[in-house]
Amino acid sequence: MSVSDTWERGDPYERYVGRWSRRVAPLFLDWLRVPAGSRWLDVGCGTGALSAAILDRCAPASVAGVEPSEGFLATAKANLAGKASLHKGSAATIPLADGSVDAAVSGLVLNFVPDPAAALAEMRRVVRPGGCIAAYVWDYAGKMELMRYFWDAAQELDPAAARLDEGIRFPLCNPEPLSRLFGGEVRGIEVPTPFASFDDYWQPFLGGQGPAPAYAMSLDEGKRNRLRDRLRERLPARSDGSIALTARAWAVRA
Numbered sequence: 001m002s003v004s005d006t007w008e009r010g011d012p013y014e015r016y017v018g019r020w021s022r023r024v025a026p027l028f029l030d031w032l033r034v035p036a037g038s039r040w041l042d043v044g045c046g047t048g049a050l051s052a053a054i055l056d057r058c059a060p061a062s063v064a065g066v067e068p069s070e071g072f073l074a075t076a077k078a079n080l081a082g083k084a085s086l087h088k089g090s091a092a093t094i095p096l097a098d099g100s101v102d103a104a105v106s107g108l109v110l111n112f113v114p115d116p117a118a119a120l121a122e123m124r125r126v127v128r129p130g131g132c133i134a135a136y137v138w139d140y141a142g143k144m145e146l147m148r149y150f151w152d153a154a155q156e157l158d159p160a161a162a163r164l165d166e167g168i169r170f171p172l173c174n175p176e177p178l179s180r181l182f183g184g185e186v187r188g189i190e191v192p193t194p195f196a197s198f199d200d201y202w203q204p205f206l207g208g209q210g211p212a213p214a215y216a217m218s219l220d221e222g223k224r225n226r227l228r229d230r231l232r233e234r235l236p237a238r239s240d241g242s243i244a245l246t247a248r249a250w251a252v253r254a
């Protein structure tokens with residue numbers, strides 16, 4: 001089975017994972033302690049979750065975002081309302097001059113980049129000597145619970161789904177490989193991901209943005225409904241129907 005990761009439409013991405021990246025970003029930035037007045041780059045800025053937090057908390061001199069998806073860039077433009085300069089591009093060829101920013105950061109992107117070491121080299125190129133280079137990714141194999149429940153249920157019904165499980169596909173998303181790649185410090189950042197109901201959990205998967213939703217939408221309706229029902233059985237719902245999960249990101253700085 002071949003299912004692409006799918007980054008096309010910003011609004012469904014926001015409902016699926018953008019809303020949780022927005023909770024991690026401020027904690028990540030507080031950890032970095034980059035001085036006010038800095039020039040920032042957000043690699044793979046998507047719909048603008050991390051850029052928005054930089055604008056809110058870091059009093060930047062400037063924020064540039066680089067993102068390959070036109071659909072996501074359009075949502076980022078609307079979300080950031082002209083406060084960041086947004087460029088279509090990829091982590092492999094960042095369209096900025098050498099040493100032109102003070103901080104280069106990236107949220108939930110590095111594992112999707114074909115060559116993370118080359119991406120890191122590009123981040124180093126555009127950051128001035130002594131500047132900040134840092135990123136966060138989900139702990140897919142462990143405490144990114146909304147996805148962990150999803151892939152565990154998917155594999156109970158279809159062992160072949162293991163090939164698409166982000167916990168298996170992305171060994172980079174663990175403290176040791178991240179620390180090795182960056183030659184730096186890793187820490188966990190945990191945020192609550194509360195769902196008001198099972199529907200609040202399940203509906204965002206139907207938007208098809210990102211690996212797990214793309215997998216859900218690749219199934220025929222019967223199989224998708226079986227996956228939905230299995231998840232309903234497995235998730236720890238409270239008596240009022242709400243579901244309290246946790247998401248952990250691994251943050252790393254060079």
Ligand SMILES: C[S@@+](CC[C@H](N)C(=O)[O-])C[C@H]1O[C@@H](n2cnc3c(N)ncnc32)[C@H](O)[C@@H]1O
Binds near residue numbers: 113
């Ligand atoms: C999970 S989203 C994260 C978006 C945003 N940074 C956030 O925190 O919500 C992954 C993003 O990586 C982008 N992406 C995928 N491959 C990329 C590459 N080679 N270079 C830069 N960005 C890439 C996708 O288009 C998508 O916007």
